[in-house]
Amino acid sequence: MANMEIRKVQRSGGSSLIVSLPKKWVDATNIQKNDAVGLIIQSDGTLLLTPNTTGVQLQRKKIFMVDAGTDRSLILREMVGAYITGYTEIVIRSRHRLPADIIEQVRNFTVMSIGQEIVMETDTEITVKDLLNPTEMPIENTLRRMAVIATKMSEDATTALRDHNSSLAASVIERDGDVDRLQWLVARQVNLIFSDVNLSRRMDIPVATASGYIQIAKIIERIADHATKIARNAIELTDIGIENGICESIQRAERDAMAIFRAAMEAFHSGDLEKANTTIGHTDNLEERCREVSSLALSFDAAHAIHFVYIADSLRRMGDYSADICEHTINHIVGSHP
Structure with missing residues (x-):
């Protein structure tokens, strides 16, 4: 981390206040006499100085x-x-x-x-x-698209298990790559914002807000990973007869998990603190659903039972990750309001 340089503000003429620029910065940016620089007032009271006054995206x-x-x-x-x-x-x-x-x-x-x-x-x-053009791909829209894909993957994975449909399960696994691509895009756009203050201004995304987008995108990507794990376990169970209502129990748990996930994303996008807090409490019901699945798995031989236990664990983890989205939302709302 660079050391802070302390400089005194001086008066020039009748009312103008001036401060000299650090020589290292002047040399690095090749600023010359009479060159224009941009000054951007930040929401936290700091002042950002940039040699890029055109607003054109920096090329690297x-x-x-x-x-x-x-x-x-x-x-x-x-x-x-x-x-x-x-x-x-x-x-x-x-x-x-x-x-x-x-x-x-x-x-x-x-x-x-x-x-x-x-x-x-x-x-x-x-x-x-x-x-x-980064401004043509709003980050929140990308997060919404990721969430839609992950939700459909989860639903299709449990449907594939119920219907012994290995092709549908394979489709879920393939779609995981789509979520990864979008997660990379979010990370890229946030890094561009970090490195280009003009882009942050044009997209109207404060740096503090942008850093949270990476966290949310990573959580959605992990939820999609667990949908993929469910699909892989469904393929392993394709050729066995599934009785005793375990599929129905899994689908109930999956519906609960995705309801929590959707509510968490709604709270995040709307900045609804109360909804975020309420949604966290719903994970208790999901925990009970997952324990029910694990209990029913005991009626199968060990080689097959373990796949049902893995599925239950993935559904529980989806709920936990959704709760993480809610906690991030609460932390962001509290931190952004004095």
């Missing part, structure tokens, strides 16, 4: 050098990392011809990410640019 380039020995899994993770941290241009470069498996990973990356397109390709270099 990341170059990765590769060769025949480059780990293809690592280069994919590095590209995802560059995307999430806000680089607007990613260049994959080699001193010789680009290996075929690296080219394939670059194409995989553009499919996995949102707004990333190959704009230039030669034998030795591929350039990927961000073609998405």
